[in-house]
Amino acid sequence: MTARRTRERAEGGESLVGSEWTVEVGPVAHGGHCVARHEGQVVFVRHTLPGEHVVARVTEGRVGDKFVRADAVEVLRAVPGRVEAPCPYAAPGRCGGCDFQHASLDTQRRLKADVVREQFTRLAGLDVDVEVRPVPGDEAGLRWRTRVEFAVDEAGHAGLRKHRSRDVVPLDDCLIATRGIIDSGVLDTEWPDVESVDVVDAAHPDDPVLVALPAPEKADGSAGLVGEHVRDGDWQGEYVVAARGFWQVHPGAASTLLGRVVALLGASSGDRVVDLYAGSGLFTMRLGELVAPDGFVLGVEGDRRAVDNGATNTEHLDNVEWRANRVDRELRSLVSQGVTADLAVLDPPRTGAGKEVMALLGQLGPRRVVYVACDPSALARDVRAAADQGYVLSSLEAYDAFPMTHHVECIAVLEPDD
Structure with a gap:
């Protein structure tokens, strides 16, 4: 038996990442995804709605896992309540900050109540x-977040992380952030030797507060x-x-x-x-x-x-x-x-x-x-x-x-x- 096969078995089986399955989407679950099944395998699928028929691409999981995670990369049959996501970054493989931009506000609230x-x-x-x-x-579900901690990539560009990943997606806007946060220039500035930038747009002071956080200094409370x-x-x-x-x-x-x-x-x-x-x-x-x-x-x-x-x-x-x-x-x-x-x-x-x-x-x-x-x-x-x-x-x-x-x-x- 090869060392690779031994390692795969110890870790739970061969990786399923990248596999694409056609599934019927079931109920919403806590965490921003819906539950589906493929040949008995439980699949937690993002970017979909209950009752839809989608192609799901596995993003995390191995053979033998209790469940795997996936993104809906193609919607074969949509249900009422689906809308086009207002943010281009709210898509499979991109920013993981939002879960329900593909749903109308009424639909989002019904899902949360469920x-x-x-x-x-x-x-x-x-x-x-x-x-x-x-x-x-x-503003219709947007422009509400008065504090955002932006991650910074190796090139010094600010953005947000992919879902369940340390990878940074550089942005030119974040639609749930207040206009004050975006107008602060955080996304237009290079941030060398910085892991993240916390931007606060509170009632006082009048201008947003930007706190650059070097890697060793997470949450040091020094922002005033x-x-x-x-x-x-x-x-x-x-x-x-x-x-x-x-x-x-x-x-x-x-x-x-x-x-x-x-x-x-x-x-x-x-x-x-x-x-x-x-x-x-x-x-x-x-x-x-x-x-x-x-x-x-x-x-x-x-x-x-x-x-x-x-x-x-x-x-x-x-x-x-x-x-x-x-x-x-x-x-x-x-x-x-x-x-x-x-x-x-x-x-x-x-x-x-x-x-x-x-x-x-x-x-x-x-x-x-x-x-x-x-x-x-x-x-x-x-x-x-x-x-x-x-x-x-x-x-x-x-x-x-x-x-x-x-x-x-x-x-x-x-x-x-x-």
């Missing part, structure tokens, strides 16, 4: 009825601060965040989420609120005002820089306290002290809060929990974990804060099962 429902059925054992709602501030405006009905506020920290990149997302969280939580004077994964205080500062003068808000965040910014954003509120700590550690401390809460908000990272956090949160005994999530699978798992603590899902909303991509923002309300 994914949310499927994840809740499979991971939480719940049948949910959800509609993905638009978020104001984009930017400011954002938010509204909740007649109320409006301004907060500062780290330019390379976490914040909502769709211009309408922060205000939309703030308004819905406040409405769903129902906080009033005297309530004790815990705001977990509080970031720089988007929810904290508004809740601090709503529960005043007798209520109290505790913001918990693991990023020290975000906590410092949060303290600045809420320095006018003497009923807000911040803890720079991992959420699970802080909750363990609170539970051990016998602390309780009336209400809770959590906005964890994409991986979710996890079983331990949901268990500890339940021990605080809030009458209502509002959970903001950017990943429906993580949310569904955490909703299932909350059920073990006696909390049930009382409502679920979804918002299209990331048009043209598979990402969707959800807001779940959990309440004790009385």
Whole structure:
């Protein structure tokens, strides 16, 4: 037996990359692709829609793999909802930043709703009825992203990476980026000895912030601060965040989420609120005002820089306290002290809060929990974990804060099962 055959068998069989199969496309799956089958082999196919008949070219996978990945390189039978992608880079073998430019906005939102429902059925054992709602501030699904990290190729040209690849596709435009980002000149500039360039087009300062990142210095937090405006009905506020920290990149997302969280939580004077994964205080500062003068808000965040910014954003509120700590550690401390809460908000990272956090949160005994999530699978798992603590899902909303991509923002309300 040759060394090559031995290696192929050890790695799972002969490569299928480049194989072209004609397939009937099945349902959408979490991750920006649809599911098809070819001679029993599961195929995750990008650039297609459920019900289509396509030629799929394998991009990743070997004989014997549980599934392979592919691009639809020819559409033999289209379905209603397919449109011509507005961006020439949103195509097989090109930029991997967008998943659904070949679908109308209505179709994209139906697909995202299907994914949310499927994840809740499979991971939480719940049948949910959800509609993905638009978020104001984009241009028909384009020109919404206020922060983009562009990769830089060996020649110093900025672009975006291919799907699941380190290869860089040089661009002359990115249609989901705001005009301010493109007008910054990032795509017209040569960037020698730079791995990537982060461009931030926040409300303040007036000009976009460009941060060149040499290869050893990913996410060093040295880009300074930017400011954002938010509204909740007649109320409006301004907060500062780290330019390379976490914040909502769709211009309408922060205000939309703030308004819905406040409405769903129902906080009033005297309530004790815990705001977990509080970031720089988007929810904290508004809740601090709503529960005043007798209520109290505790913001918990693991990023020290975000906590410092949060303290600045809420320095006018003497009923807000911040803890720079991992959420699970802080909750363990609170539970051990016998602390309780009336209400809770959590906005964890994409991986979710996890079983331990949901268990500890339940021990605080809030009458209502509002959970903001950017990943429906993580949310569904955490909703299932909350059920073990006696909390049930009382409502679920979804918002299209990331048009043209598979990402969707959800807001779940959990309440004790009385």
